Amino acid sequence: MGILSSLYTGVTGLTAQGEALSVYGDNIANAGTTGFKASRPEFQDVVAASLKGVMGGNQIGRGTRLAAVNPIFSQGSVLQTESSTDIAITGDGFFVMDGLDGRSFSRAGSFHFNKDGELINSDGFKVLGFQSDEAGKITSKMDSVKVGRTVIDAQGSKEVNLQMNLDSRAKIGLEFDPDRPDNTSHFATGVTIYDTAGSPHAATMYFNKVEQGVWEWRTMIKGEEFEGGEPGKLSQAATGTLKFDKDGRLMEQETSENTFAFAGTGSDSEQQITFNFGKDKSQGGDGLQVTQYGTDSETYRTTQNGYSAGTLAGLSFNDDGVLAASYTNGESVNIAQLALAKFENPEGLFKTGQNRFKESRISGQATIGAPQTGGRGRVSSKTIEASTTDIAGEFINLMGAQRNFQANSRIISAADQMMQEIFNIKRS
Secondary structure (H helix, E strand, C coil), X not given: CHHHHHHHHHHHHHHHHHHHHHHHHHHHHCCCCCCCCCEEEEEEEXXXXXXXXXXXXXXXXXXXXXXXXXXXXXXCCEEECCCCCEEEEECCCEEEEEECCEEEEECCCECEECCCCEEECCCCCEEEEEEECCCCCEEEEEEECECCCCEECCXXXXXXXXXXXXXXXXXXXXXXXXXXCCCCCCEEXXXXXXXXXXXXXXXXXEEEEEXXXXXXXXXXXXXXXXXXXXXXXXXXXXXXXXXXXXXXXXXXXXXXXXXXXXXXXXXXCCECCEEECCCCHHHCCCCCCEECCCCCCEEEEEEECCECCEEEEEEEECCCCEEEEEECCCCEEEEEEECEEECCCHHHCEEEECCEEECCCCCCCCEEECCCCCCCCEEEECEEECCCCCHHHHHHHHHHHHHHHHHHHHHHHHHHHHHHHHHHHHHC
């Protein structure tokens, strides 16, 4: 009977619109949920009978049904916070998480470190990333992001880099005297050098012009800081020669002595420290790191790669998702890089709650890589991604679903009245 089937048609509308209300209500309830992606209900009509078989036309519909609830992976607003471990993704990608139920994925980047130094979310799921080696270089090994070292070991100086000019107008014939170095050198510059135990030592480099375009240099250390040195006097640790062309560019460089035996570090701890004056012309360089121009001798920059031991002072992420630890000795070491997962069909991911997703058959497998590679988005510290729920739009959707629900209830009311008329015929 058509009247009876119309009752079931109305019921399908009530059921579908009720489920839609649940979807819209869930969106509104998660308006303040970090990284939440609002969903959209999608309906399909139901056809139960065709009056002319496969001829087409004359088909009677039997209502509607909720065919799918698809999350909309649009970009949420990026909000500033005060926590350095709050991370937001701008663009495609998901954080990779590891927990008791295996691997999962999330857009919510409200993280913190636990007592073991591991980066986790509020539910204790570990955040995965690419680990660094001892030198701080990021590798392809993936594991939980963890601060393993709160103390960084001391490192003795291995290289000193200089950028400077030596005055070509200096007079030849000034002979260097270690007892009167300042009065018997054309130019001097200081540099701090660290021994193998991380103790700093003030070294002074003296330069003497011995021929036209030829300079000798010496590195002197206080005698009391040098193995076998005499207190109150300077000990020579390194010496060499610099040769310049007529244009004042460095042609050749040579080191003739280089032995740093600092007192108190043991007899087997002699250091070889390279003094780098730049790539000279004999090496295919331009010879402009250290020059001999007709201007006053001057040091522009001096750097070296040694440092003392230090303790952890702070942690920070950069836009490539690299977590760097800074230490009290001024050094910074890369610890790990956040991993981001990308899916061919993110709408097909399976929601597990707790702001997490899991792979499904229709989402495809995760392709995991570094931020800003392979179409993955970038990450930023001290930010979180807000929910994509548009409250105003959801209220309009609620009102539309309510009206549709009321309209479908009228179908049932009308069918019921028509059924009542049939019963009244029997009574009459």
